[in-house]
Amino acid sequence: MKSADSSQDDGPAIEIENATCAFGSYVAVQNATLTLARGEFVAIVGPTGCGKSTLLNVAAGLLKPTEGKASSFGEPITTINRDAGYMFQIDSLLPWLTARDNVALGLELRGVAKPMANEQAKAWLQRVGLGGHAEKYPRQLSGGMKKRVALAQLFVLEPKILLMDEPFSALDIQTRQLMENELLELWSTERRAVLFVTHDLEEAISLADRVVVLGSGPGSRPIADFVVDLPRPRDVTEIMHTARYSELHKQIWAALKNEVLTSYRRSLGDAQ
Amino acid sequence: MKARQSYIWLARGVTLVALLLFWEAISRHSDYTRFFVGSPVGVAKVIWLWFAGGEIYHHLGITLLETMLAFIIGTVAALVAGLWFALSPFMGAVADPFIKAVNTMPRLLLAPIFAVWFGLGIWSKVALGVTIVFFVVFFNVFQGVRDVNPVLLAHVRMLGATPTQLVRRVYIPSALTWVFSSLHMSVGMAFVGAVIGEYLGSAAGVGYLILQAEGTFDIDTVIAGIVILTAFALVLDALVTKAERSLLSWREDNV
Numbered sequence A: 001m002k003s004a005d006s007s008q009d010d011g012p013a014i015e016i017e018n019a020t021c022a023f024g025s026y027v028a029v030q031n032a033t034l035t036l037a038r039g040e041f042v043a044i045v046g047p048t049g050c051g052k053s054t055l056l057n058v059a060a061g062l063l064k065p066t067e068g069k070a071s072s073f074g075e076p077i078t079t080i081n082r083d084a085g086y087m088f089q090i091d092s093l094l095p096w097l098t099a100r101d102n103v104a105l106g107l108e109l110r111g112v113a114k115p116m117a118n119e120q121a122k123a124w125l126q127r128v129g130l131g132g133h134a135e136k137y138p139r140q141l142s143g144g145m146k147k148r149v150a151l152a153q154l155f156v157l158e159p160k161i162l163l164m165d166e167p168f169s170a171l172d173i174q175t176r177q178l179m180e181n182e183l184l185e186l187w188s189t190e191r192r193a194v195l196f197v198t199h200d201l202e203e204a205i206s207l208a209d210r211v212v213v214l215g216s217g218p219g220s221r222p223i224a225d226f227v228v229d230l231p232r233p234r235d236v237t238e239i240m241h242t243a244r245y246s247e248l249h250k251q252i253w254a255a256l257k258n259e260v261l262t263s264y265r266r267s268l269g270d271a272q
Numbered sequence B: 001m002k003a004r005q006s007y008i009w010l011a012r013g014v015t016l017v018a019l020l021l022f023w024e025a026i027s028r029h030s031d032y033t034r035f036f037v038g039s040p041v042g043v044a045k046v047i048w049l050w051f052a053g054g055e056i057y058h059h060l061g062i063t064l065l066e067t068m069l070a071f072i073i074g075t076v077a078a079l080v081a082g083l084w085f086a087l088s089p090f091m092g093a094v095a096d097p098f099i100k101a102v103n104t105m106p107r108l109l110l111a112p113i114f115a116v117w118f119g120l121g122i123w124s125k126v127a128l129g130v131t132i133v134f135f136v137v138f139f140n141v142f143q144g145v146r147d148v149n150p151v152l153l154a155h156v157r158m159l160g161a162t163p164t165q166l167v168r169r170v171y172i173p174s175a176l177t178w179v180f181s182s183l184h185m186s187v188g189m190a191f192v193g194a195v196i197g198e199y200l201g202s203a204a205g206v207g208y209l210i211l212q213a214e215g216t217f218d219i220d221t222v223i224a225g226i227v228i229l230t231a232f233a234l235v236l237d238a239l240v241t242k243a244e245r246s247l248l249s250w251r252e253d254n255v
Helices: A002-006 A052-060 A099-109 A114-127 A143-155 A173-189 A201-207 A243-271 B002-029 B031-037 B040-053 B055-087 B089-104 B107-118 B122-146 B150-158 B163-200 B206-215 B219-247
Strands: A014-023 A026-036 A041-045 A067-072 A084-087 A161-165 A193-197 A210-214 A222-227
Touching: A014 A052, A026 A041, A026 A052, A026 A222, A041 A052, A041 A201, A052 A067, A052 A084, A052 A161, A052 A193, A084 A143, A084 B150, A099 A114, A099 A143, A099 B163, A114 A143, A143 A173, A173 A201, A201 A210, A201 A243, A210 A243, A222 A243, B002 B031, B002 B040, B031 B219, B040 B055, B040 B219, B055 B089, B055 B122, B055 B163, B055 B206, B055 B219, B089 B122, B107 B122, B107 B163, B122 B163, B150 B163, B163 B206, B163 B219, B206 B219
Parallel strands: A041 A193, A041 A210, A084 A161, A161 A193
Antiparallel strands: A014 A026, A014 A067, A210 A222
16 A cells, blocks of 8 residues: 555656576576656567566566666565566466456455456456457467457556566467557556567567667676657557658667677577 | 267167177076176176165165265365475475375275274275375376466466465366366275275175175175176266366366
């Protein structure tokens, strides 16, 4: 409860300072500093295995940095960050619950009575276009539908921060663009802070206010930071054709390219 | 598809009748073969007399009671222990060699000890059944809990679950799939425990009937006992399948 009061005036949504995350002798992230302002949409791009998810887990409170500090709205993150909602890359709906029960689960865990939770869950399923599929199990839903349920599950809790780990990477390109637009629309009604991890630069630019490039691992950290000054509201299928988009893409790719190549060479070296 | 299904049933029926006729033929070959293999007609007669005379109900009731008690106590104990050991790495590590040792032990030989501890009534048979059922279910619960997808756990934790809620909402439902596959096996094993226990020393139960018949070399009665036990084991298995269907309905392919 105290975070509800203090969050009105203290600090940015997420602040990670000089964080180092080591797993045994492997250092995934070294001296990383990252700030996510309130209501800001930040995309993190970088080569595979560069510790993008590690930073998200720190922000979520699922992982404690070996060194350095992490705080959310001015308060140190010591346990699960209750202001944050997390959307995972792989499908993480509970297979034994219906779509409605999956969406209602978070509310129930937080003490909302079942009938009330169900009602809110149904309303959110309606909003993501799945009103008629509330009683279906995840197994009976397509990949895109499951992502919609996951979005409803995320938004029904009204988190102040959204942490998204390549949420749409498993989808085909058309479904993916639909989901990206859906996300932008949900986000625009009430601007929450978003930390969106992706390996896809196009996705990063079309969605975010700011793109942070992470260096190649191990021991990676943010090496470049670009403001995306494209106008909103955006349509991800159309924005790619603007001149400013191409310009930004060229700039950011210049920074990213080296890291991708380094990372690729290193992976070849490891294999030999 | 339908026609094919009925052909399968027809073939099954033909096979059964052929086997019974073959058996009866051997049995009628001479007095020696009659003595050694019994006869299907003789077995049917025994079963008919048991049910008509009402003698069997008491014995069958005792055996079923022992089986159900062993099954329920063994399963519940295994669920609790399995969850506890799997969720607490320290306990799991400490208990591991003991569990392995007790599991490898030929536990049917504990029957005489249980007879001394619990007497010749039903409880020594229940104890024997429990020691068998427990381990089958235990290892499956253990595996089921270890098998939980870590991303599901992280996800439900992010949704706000406390450790207790995590057990109830994720670990137990996830382990249930494993538990049910073990219940099919353990319901049969509970039966084995009960009957072997009776066979080794008792005053009632189907195992006791079989033991008595064996004393007089009455093969028909021994086989009749086995047939009855098989029939009831199938009934119990069907009950487990029914429970499985309703509890794991989310897995069904034709919901």
